[in-house]
Amino acid sequence: MKAILTTLAAIATLPAWAADAVVPYPEGYRAWTHVKSMVIEEGHPLYGSFGGIHHIYANAKAMAGYRSGRFPDGAVIVFDLLEASRADNAVTEGTRKVAGVMHKDQKRYASTGGWGFEGFAGGDKAQRVVGKEAESACFACHAPQKARDYVFSSLRD
């Protein structure tokens, strides 16, 4: 009985729309490999969604994907967006705006190129900002990157 209640409780915390397509929060990503960074400022076409300083992190499978050009299931890329403050001729990092996630699973996320997309507002694993809108909110812009397995970033030295 206790096991059943625990299971029901776990299910209840998942979004109702498609429990099996939920993108997991990327536990421990701050210790993954830092791929690259960029600052997006006012006036940039992506400022509304991505204004601030962002860092890209990749887990080991995603690193293999960057190198080979094809990302295996289990590859996870995090787009970690922080406020950027310009003052005294420097840009410094502020609080986290969102932790964006791409999680590769060919079967679960077949309708969006094999990638699950999610965003965690403020980095809070309970605050999902994409949910079932992945196709319009994320994949629409990533689709033209098909030749690169839908990924924009690439490794640098």
Next chain:
Amino acid sequence: MKAILTTLAAIATLPAWAADAVVPYPEGYRAWTHVKSMVIEEGHPLYGSFGGIHHIYANAKAMAGYRSGRFPDGAVIVFDLLEASRADNAVTEGTRKVAGVMHKDQKRYASTGGWGFEGFAGGDKAQRVVGKEAESACFACHAPQKARDYVFSSLRD
């Protein structure tokens, strides 16, 4: 005889001034934990030395040091400085200007707070830009940070 020649050859490739105080190149640091980042622009007092976008990386011992406030021998922190290009309302990364290193070893670097300091121009392990000037070129500015074991950066979320 071969062993002796090999040893002599190894010694010959080290700077003459103090072979035992040479700071090792931080092999593999790009896969270490990314601590934080900052952009320093024209007009900033440190622009001449540190203009660009820099990322701080820490090995496992340095991560322990950040958490405890005291960095153990073997802790290594890398200040990885890249060109920063501002265009179209974005700041993007360019080529590496220098990979700066702090390497903790109480005995070897006793005269500079237990930290060895070095910079590798362009990230080239053969292009050392600090050498025996660590005291004036690096430690003079780090000395006031004594209460924090001479480190400026700190962990963020």
